[in-house]
Structure formats: C-alpha cells, structure tokens
Amino acid sequence: MTDIRGPLDGSRYPRYMEPSTFARLPRLDEVSRADVSIVGVPFDSGVSYRPGARFGPGHIRASSKLLRPYNPALDVSPFAHRQVADAGDIAVNPFDIAEALTTVEQAITDLREDGSTVLTLGGDHTIALPILRALHRDHGPIAVLHFDAHLDTWDTYFGAPFTHGTPFRRASEEGLIDLERSQHIGIRGPLYGKKDLEDDAVLGFQIIRSDDYETDGVASIVERMRRRLDTGPVYVSVDIDVLDPAHAPGTGTPEAGGMTSRELLNTLRGLVGANIVGADIVEVAPAYDHAEITGIAASHVAYELLSVLALGS
Secondary structure, three states: OOOOOOOOOOOOOOOOOOOOOHHHOOEHHHOOOOOEEEEEEOOOOOOOOOOOHHHHHHHHHHOOOOOOOOEOOOOEOHHHHOOEEEEEEOOOOOOOHHHHHHHHHHHHHHHOOOOOEEEEEEOOHHHHHHHHHHHHHHHOOEEEEEEOOOOOOOOOEOOEOOOOOOHHHHHHHOOOEOOOOEEEEEEOOOOOOOHHHHHHHHOOEEEEEOOHHHHOOHHHHHHHHHHHHOOOEEEEEEEHHHEOOOOOOOEOOOOOOOEOHHHHHHHHHOOOOOEEEEEEEEOEOHHHOHHHHHHHHHHHHHHHHHHHHHHOO
16 A cells, blocks of 8 residues: 555654654544554553553653664564554543443444554553453454453452453453453462462463463463464453563552563564454553653554554454
C-alpha cells in the first residue's frame, strides 16, 4: 500500500519535538483507517498498592520517541506493512470502576468496528476485563497469554470484585477465556496460600514461572508457549511488573526475581505466526520511573508486538 503513513523521519525532525503520539505515528484522525490502533486508558482506580498507572499511557508515548522504523531482530518494518495510528486516550471515570469498565468496552468495540486490531496502553490491569468482553463478541473464548509477576486471578480485595488483581478470574467466570490454551508467564513472589495456585488452575491457566528462564532458557519457554497457544485467537496482556525491578522500577507492585527486558522481548518475538487479536501493556507508573527505564521497556514491548502483528498480516 502506497498511502500508509509512518512515523516522522528522525533524521529530519528531532525526536524530542512533537508529535507526542506513540513512536511519533500519525493520529487516527489523520488517516482514513488504521490496521492497528494504539489507544491509552489513563485509569488506575483498581490498584491495591502504589497508584500512578493513570499516567502510564503518556509516559510510554514519551518513551517511544527513539523507536526506529526497521526491526532487525524480526526483519520487518512494522509501520510500513500496516497502517498504525494513535487513537489518543479513552476518557474513563476515575471514581466509578463499573462505569469505567463499560466505557472501555464500548471504546474498544468502536475502534475495532472497521477491523482494526487494538493495542492498549494502560492504566492498571483492571482494563483487561472489558477488552476481553469486547473481543469475545467476535472471537468467542480467547487464549490469554498473560505476562505478569502476579496471577491476577484473585477473587476480591476488600470485597471489591473489579480490581487489578481480579480481571482474569472475572474473565474466566464470564466464559471469555479459553480454558485449554491460556497461560501465565513470569509468575513469582509470595502468595496468600497454596489455594491461589489451585484456584488458578481451575480458572484455565498454565504457569511458566520467572525461575524457568534460569533453568530452561528462552527457546524452551517459547516452545512451551506456542504449544499451549496452538492456532486459535490469542490476547496478549503484558503487566510491566513481569520484569525485574532493575528493568522496570516504575510500577505499582514490584517483585524481586523477575525477567530481564531481553528475555521478555525475545519471548514476544516467538509469537510470530500466532493469531493475535489484541494486546495491552499495563501498570507503568512513571512517578517511580527514573531515567525512563520502565517507559522505554514498555515502548519496546509495544514495538515488538507491532512487529509480530505486521508479520502476521
């Protein structure tokens, strides 16, 4: 396609100038349609510890200015094969979680109306639930590939059913998740009890732990991941706290012993050929992020996902 608009040329326009879109891509209203829409959800009313992920979308965009148009690791130019555009942020109610979930679900539905794949920048992990609700209408139960230090399949916090620690329990209960193909990657740290793991298995998830990267290596992890996902639709959800705090200090619930950014990026590259129908990157909290370490990692996660999507077109 000759009418695809990519990022501004960094050799002609300094990267520290406008626009403030992801990777300096065009806005959605500047193109006729988008094959991939990048949208922010500045919402963190579901967090249980450090707040601040509501500022994540803007921080990830600001940290993406140095991304270049060719990805040598996958031999693809992700902005040349498909029209990628920044749809801005969804205005969600910070005082009413139920209303916010409804708003996100409708906004994702609207963005997907013309066939666009949506990559969402959070925000806290609560937003994965309404996105899965929107996707389920077209795809039925979806394999969730969930990168996170935490299971996010707990029942409630303080009696509240919709938080950043409960989205995948609610999604499983609502029949949104493919119980035979879903997987957590990067799980680590203390739990409330052994029952957390027992409940999680019933809800449909297989677990690859962070420590498995040390014993098995990335290639083995990718093989296990692809075997589990098989050929059906996949939703990729990346909580940036899957990374070790050394690689992602700017997050709300950090856990020691996490993945390196290199391990995460190489694992995502293993998704080439998978049927990815949507993705999110969540829990970036810039107030704790010195030198843009977390924002840069998150922007590169988005870049690899866009590259995988380009190769799937």
